[in-house]
């Protein structure tokens with residue numbers, strides 16, 4: 475099996491937030507940022523596996539601060555973890571106000587990408603060379619994230635058939651709903 479360094483695929487994507495990216499509140503639309511995140515995740519994954527990669531799942535997207543029109547957004551991404559056919563790409567998003575020089579950390583998240591061959595079949599990705607403590611911590615975190623994601627996937631597929639309607643009702647009624 476071949477192994478690659480994290481540095482080999484590290485990618486930074488920078489884009490100026492133009493007025494057409496604004497939402498009705500005058501801030502940058504969340505969908506624009508998601509699209510940029512997907513692009514940088516794709517490039518990082520494709521560089522690591524040396525092939526085509528698809529987005530499988532996204533974890534931890536939280537918009538901590540609004541991004542303003544006129545900001546220069548930078549997305550820094552690297553491979554944190556590799557499984558057999560999947561890779562977890564960690565990214566940090568920052569917005570720079572070029573007039574004031576103020577940099578705001580707007581978001582950190584994880585994209586799971588899977589590698590596919592020309593026939594659209596899943597293919598094994600190269601292993602990852604961990605060179606320092608941060609790399610080891612991120613890889614370990616990725617292992618845990620994958621376990622959590624697969625557990626969540628199983629849960630979402632369940633129709634909760636083992637829970638009675640009465641149990642569901644009493645749990646729902648502890649929340650802000652009325653059953654009429």
Ligand SMILES: CC(C)(COP(=O)(O)OP(=O)(O)OC[C@H]1O[C@@H](n2cnc3c(N)ncnc32)[C@H](O)[C@@H]1OP(=O)(O)O)[C@@H](O)C(=O)NCCC(=O)NCCS
Nearest residue numbers: 528529530531556557558559560561586588620623624627
């Ligand atoms: C995602 C996809 C590859 C999963 O295929 P599958 O037949 O279920 O295959 P598997 O269950 O073996 O999953 C493949 C890998 O993805 C991982 N995976 C699958 N679902 C996952 C999830 N929800 N979260 C995290 N990882 C997941 C698996 O653990 C496996 O990783 P590994 O090989 O490193 O162990 C397949 O459903 C697909 O191609 N989806 C479309 C993806 C796409 O087109 N994205 C673009 C959006 S338009």
